[in-house]
Amino acid sequence: MAQIRLERLAKRYGSVEVIPGIDLTIGDGEFLVLVGPSGCGKSTLLRMIAGLEEISSGTLRIGNTIVNELPPADRNVAMVFQDYALYPHMTVGDNMGFGLKMRNAPSGEINERVTKAAEILKIAPYLERLPGQLSGGQRQRVAMGRAIVREPEAFLFDEPLSNLDAALRVEMRLEMAKLHRRMRATTVYVTHDQVEAMTLADRIVIMNAGRVEQVGRPLDLYHRPHTLFVARFIGSPAMNTFNLRTEERSGVLGVRLQESSVIEIPAPTVQPCGDGAPITVGIRPEDLSVCEPRDAWLTGETVLVERLGGQTYAYLDVGAERLVTVELPRTSEAMPGMVLSIAGRTDAIHIFAENGNRLNRDARLPG
Ligand SMILES: Nc1ncnc2c1ncn2[C@@H]1O[C@H](COP(=O)(O)OP(=O)(O)OP(=O)(O)O)[C@@H](O)[C@H]1O
Ligand SMILES: [Mg+2]
Secondary structure, three states, rough: OOEEEEEEEEEEEOEEEEEEEEEEOOOOOEEEEEEOOOOHHHHHHHHHHOOOOOEEEEEEEOOEOOOOOOOOHHHOOOEEOOOOOOOOOOHHHHHHHHHHOOOOHHHHHHHHHHHHHHHHOHHHHHHOOOOOHHHHHHHHHHHHHHHHOOOOEEEEOOOOOOOOHHHHHHHHHHHHHHHHHHHHHHHEEEEEHHHHHHHHEEEEEEOOOOOEEEEEEEEHHHOOOOEHHHHHOOOOOOEEEEEEOEEEEOOEEEEEEEEOOEEEEEEHHOOOOOOOOEEEEEEOHHEEEEEOOOOOEEEEEEEEEEEOOOOOEEEEEEEOOEEEEEOOOOOOOOOOOOOEEEEHHHHEEEEEEOOOOEEEEOOOOOO
């Protein structure tokens, strides 16, 4: 396995700059997950690493080799696509062994590697079938098997599970995690799924318009987003955010989510931004709870209660045409129409400057 290093790696289509220049090192054996809004350049970046897309400028190293000019087959990385891209007229076994056959590997070795990969992925009984005779999940395993038999330096996955139904996704996610623990292969994995990103990643890269917004361990991004963009992107349901102005007094920062109440945050925990400065305050739904009316940060009428089994969320109309999401205890009997008073812990409040940068100084610790 190998380290992958991107230095000022850029992609332009004519005059359109899709990726202005990314610096990133993916460690040997690391599982790196790329997330970001549609069109931010995730697939483009993956395809540049695979060699399927020309690099406009910058340097790409796999191991110690600069691979900018190497064709895909010589880069020794394997890519798995969302639509599996299997050859429909070839059996599962032939699909898996095709890459090795193209490289003139002896047929005994091909058989051995295909058999081994099929056992790992539990598709051994299907080796003689055609892809059309398999379920979506089985096809996905074949696509992964085809990548594994090549014993590449690195794996690249572009939303590999997004065509599967919810139950199969969970099952395949666990399989991915087990496979990674077993093989410790350097992996770059693109997904739209928050749970996949949080559970599979050693580190997550959040991309925004072709740039890296933040790189970090999943829980660090969750508890300490460096920017408002990251704060809003990570977490489901999303963090509640409020645009307001600071009220600085001696030793405290006053934050007024509703006219009637002021939250006092110890000033030294926040970078000074001046009285009356525009800021955005963020609070996650699970950091809010129902309280006595006199302690309320916010009061609002319940518009909707979502009971998911494990969690219950209430959406409160707090005026000014906005809804606030609160996680309630599972046993809560809240109903639409009820007026709830809510508050939280001041150290769970995230504060961002007008330019989106985090202003809190302290690390918010989980629990
Ligand atoms: N051949 C091309 N010519 C011009 N622009 C392109 C081309 N291919 C992609 N783009 C643009 O590059 C940007 C990044 O596309 P990319 O497919 O990498 O996004 P993505 O992050 O993978 O999105 P999604 O989450 O929807 O898959 C998009 O704005 C897209 O329109
Ligand atoms: Mg894509």
